[in-house]
Amino acid sequence: MRHKHGYRKLGRTSAHRKALLKNLAIALIEYEKIETGVFKAKELQSYIEKLVTTAKQADLNTHRYVFAHLQSKSATKKLISEIAPRYLERNGGYTRIQRTRLRRGDASPMAIIEFVS
Template sequence: MRHGKKNNHLGRTAAHRKAMLSNMAASLIMHKRLSTTVAKAKALRKYVEPLLTKSKNDTTHSRRTVFAYLQEKEAVKELFDEVSAKIANRPGGYTRILKTGLRLGDNAEMCVIELVDYNEDMLASTGAAAGAKKTRRRGAGGAKKKAEGAAEAPKAAETDATAEEAKDAE
């Protein structure tokens, strides 16, 4: 039984796992997106999200703490300069995991893990959708009522126009 054992060992020794997650976190910060297996992505999410939270407070102590995890100067600089500015008012949930299917060689479940605020395609689509009213499908009855309502609107406009013409004639 594995009661209370919440971290996935990923079939590696502790040192190998720590080095792998450190490298993956640095790559995610530098490239904003990473393709990997779902198990590694979930482990990486638990590893990198506290670092992203810590980057919101730009102090020497937090930089040194993050460097102890990442071991890469460029990644720490990128994290504190660019990434932290974008995630400043986000309360959490900095990463997104998108499943992409199965790997050909061993049929492992693959995914893309990315930083949420850096996917321009999704940001553009949610921005456009936020302005438009969402519609729901509720069966044929609702569609008929919408069509009838749309047909009644021009009729109302016609009656207003004829009333105005009558006033102009007087």
């Protein structure tokens, strides 16, 4: 049972899960809208919202913190300079998840995750 357990394992090892979330976050920052599985999207939402909240400060330590989580210079720069300033007046709720379809191959529920405008 997973009573009060903090995260979804997504059927992966911890290193694989960390790499998956990092790559999904980079893709979301780059394209601002991606389609993925519902459970991956829900985990990504928690991951990216913490980064956006931190990125709103926009100082050197923020750059280092975000880069440590993303390992992508371009995604870090875009998050801090373009995306985070949009949400200075907002206290959370930076992303939206919309369920879209069932994937044809395995009938997995899919969802679009995007930044709220």
